Amino acid sequence: MTPRRPGPRMLIALAAAGVLVLGVGAWALGAVLPPDSAPVRAALTARPAPAASPSAIPISTPTAPAFDKRANSIDDPSSIWVVVNKSRPLNPQTYVPADLVQPPVANIHDQPVRHVVSDALAAMFAAAKSGAGLSLTLQSGYRSYDMQVNDYNGDVAAHGRAYADSDTARPGHSEHQTGLAVDISAASGRCSLDACFGQTPEGQWLAANAWRFGFLLRYPQGKEAVTxxxxxxxxxxxxxxxxxxxLHDTGVTTLEEFFGVPGGETYSG
Structure with missing residues (x-):
C-alpha cells in the first residue's frame, strides 16, 4: 500500500510549529505547496532553540549565615561572652563561678579556672610545646572579689590610685573574677607580667595562635582608650x-568594639 502523503493543512500546521518531519521533509512540502510559500520557507529555516551552555546558567553560591551576636549573653556573669570593664561591672559584683577546677597545667599560684577554660588551656599549652617547643605557665586564673580588693588596694598603696586604675581592675570589674581570664608566662619566667612578654617567642606564639583555642588577647596595644x-x-x-x-577573621581586637558596648578609661561609679 502506497503511503499517503500529508495534506496541505497538516504540513502547514507542522511548519507553523517549527517541526521538520523526517521522511517527509522539504520534498513533501515542495510537492504539495509552492517552493517559495511561507510554510515551506518556515519548515526549511526552522531550527531548535540552542541549549544554554553551562557557563550561561547562573549558579547561586550559598553565603555563610551572619554571625549571631546574641547567641550568648554579654551581661550574665556566667556567660563566656560576658563583657566586664570599667563601665560594666559584674552583676552581682561578688559573683563566684560554679564550675571552678584546677587546670592540668603548670600553675604558679594554684588558681582555678572555669571548667571550659581548663580544657582549652591544656590544649593550648600542649600545642605550644609540641608545635613550637615552648613551655608556658599559668600565672593567674580565678580571683575572688575579696582577692581583688587586696590586689587593688595594694596597687593603690604602692603606686597611687591613678596608676592602679590603669593597671589593676577594681573589685567587681575584674575579668579574673569570672574565671574566664588567665595570665600566662614563659616557664623560664622571662618578662613575666611585663610588656616585653609580647616580644618573647612565647608571647608571639600566643598572640598568633590563642584564637584557635578560644582565647582573645584582651588588652591589645593601642586600645587603652577602649578597654x-x-x-x-x-x-x-x-x-x-x-x-x-x-574576631580573628574580621580583625576586631576588642569585645567592646565587636559588641558595641561602652568601655573607656573611667569607672562608671
Missing part, C-alpha cells in the same frame, strides 16, 4: 572558638 587598661600581652580571655574565630 580601659594598658597593654597586657600576658592576659588572655576565654570567649569560645566561634567568637575568637570571628
Amino acid at each position: 580601659g587598661f594598658t597593654y597586657e600581652p600576658w592576659h588572655f580571655r576565654y570567649v569560645g572558638i566561634p567568637l575568637s574565630t570571628e
